[in-house]
Amino acid sequence: MDTRKIIPVVAGALMQADGHFMLGSRPAGKPYPGYWEFPGGKVEAGESPYQALVRELQEEMGITVTRATPWLRRVHHYEHASVELLFYRVWAWDGEPQPHEGQSFAWQEPGQLSVQPMLPANAPILRALQLPDVLHISCVHELGRDAVLEALAQRDDEPWVIVREPQLDREQLAALVGEISQIVHARGGKLIVNADPAWLKGWPVDGVQLNGTRLAALQERPAHFTWVGASCHSRAELERAAELELDYALLGHVLATASHPAQAPLGWDGLAALTAPAAPLPVFAIGGLSAANLDEARRCGAHGVAQMRAAWQPEPAST
Structure with missing residues (x-):
């Protein structure tokens, strides 16, 4: 049994009306550099998950979330850490995503990924995006x-x-x-x-x-x-x-x-x-x-x- 402390993390899937969603690459200096993931980060002390989502997406890509809904919860054990990921779907935001941390962004179609490699924890999340409304x-x-x-x-x-x-x-x-x-x-x-x-x-x-x-x-x-x-x-x-x-x-x-x-x-x-x-x-x-x-x-x-x-x-x- 993995007894490491589980770190709370939030991630946001920016959604377009046609179902396309955004992925970001992990910048150099972090674990799994160059891997693709849903933007987000750790929940800080005193923050709610939603507050953490708003802050992280503001810091990471310069947007202000205006509408997001809770979606999925996953626990994943990496070599360097165990994380509980709370995923939101982000339906509306102010501003255009900008790479504030030297990363890249790419809009993706469900079931038709054009970027690799993918962060391991995201496989079931990507599959869920193929489901209909x-x-x-x-x-x-x-x-x-x-x-x-x-x-x-x-x-x-x-x-x-x-x-x-x-x-x-x-x-x-x-x-x-x-x-x-x-x-x-x-x-x-x-x-x-x-x-x-x-x-x-x-x-x-x-x-x-x-x-x-x-x-x-x-x-x-x-x-x-x-x-x-x-x-x-x-x-x-x-x-x-x-x-x-x-x-x-x-x-x-x-x-x-x-x-x-x-x-x-x-x-x-x-x-x-x-x-x-x-x-x-x-x-x-x-x-x-x-x-x-x-x-x-x-x-x-x-x-x-x-x-x-x-x-x-x-x-x-x-x-």
């Missing part, structure tokens, strides 16, 4: 197969869809997944299925979604899936998903929903409490939410939102 959960059991397929066919983005239809047997689910995959993959999206991982061998899927029972029973991350997520309702379940090195978690329910009328919702404060000071893996807030709740979810520490009924409603007509 919104996950769409199927609702065939309520709306019917035709309505869901039609709504999906009308989309012009690259949707990430989770098929969750517990009323279907394996054969019925396979047929539905085949139909949805043709639409999703033709648009460059991703398809994840909430089912027994053993069912999905040979299916046209990109990942598996684990319910609470399957998450609790696992000893290791399911093999052969590019993306693995879990449905969580507590801090313990979040930490378990992180221990298994899963890619994300659905966390809720945040607001009252028709499917859970007897269960008290977390509310926004409850969501923030479960993720504070930052989540151990990317969290999608779920439960009575839609894409319109994205900003609020981010303020409470979520990566994004997962929507079910709202995903398949027709867009309101413009006036």
Whole structure:
């Protein structure tokens, strides 16, 4: 066991509207010179993590952060130090980044890095940036197969869809997944299925979604899936998903929903409490939410939102 003191560190991912993010190179004279990382630094005595973020980015690149949200928490053990990294996504700032410490900066596209080498602690953070803002959960059991397929066919983005239809047997689910995959993959999206991982061998899927029972029973991350997520309702379940090195978690329910009328919702404060000071893996807030709740979810520490009924409603007509 590593018994070294853990040093609190903050880091900021400057975000552009199209999803591009900024990396900076480590200057000479520091450990890992020339490696690329998210700008930031140590939290000083008496500072909150947010205050440290504002100060570090002002000192390091001459910008003033005006809007940032907590995102991810990672502990990493380097040869020279053990650090707890609190990552923020920075959405707005005043000024243009300038290399105040002799470093270089580069805007990057998720999944398409053009700079190397990368600081070791950042691998899961870079992967998290490939996740979408919104996950769409199927609702065939309520709306019917035709309505869901039609709504999906009308989309012009690259949707990430989770098929969750517990009323279907394996054969019925396979047929539905085949139909949805043709639409999703033709648009460059991703398809994840909430089912027994053993069912999905040979299916046209990109990942598996684990319910609470399957998450609790696992000893290791399911093999052969590019993306693995879990449905969580507590801090313990979040930490378990992180221990298994899963890619994300659905966390809720945040607001009252028709499917859970007897269960008290977390509310926004409850969501923030479960993720504070930052989540151990990317969290999608779920439960009575839609894409319109994205900003609020981010303020409470979520990566994004997962929507079910709202995903398949027709867009309101413009006036």
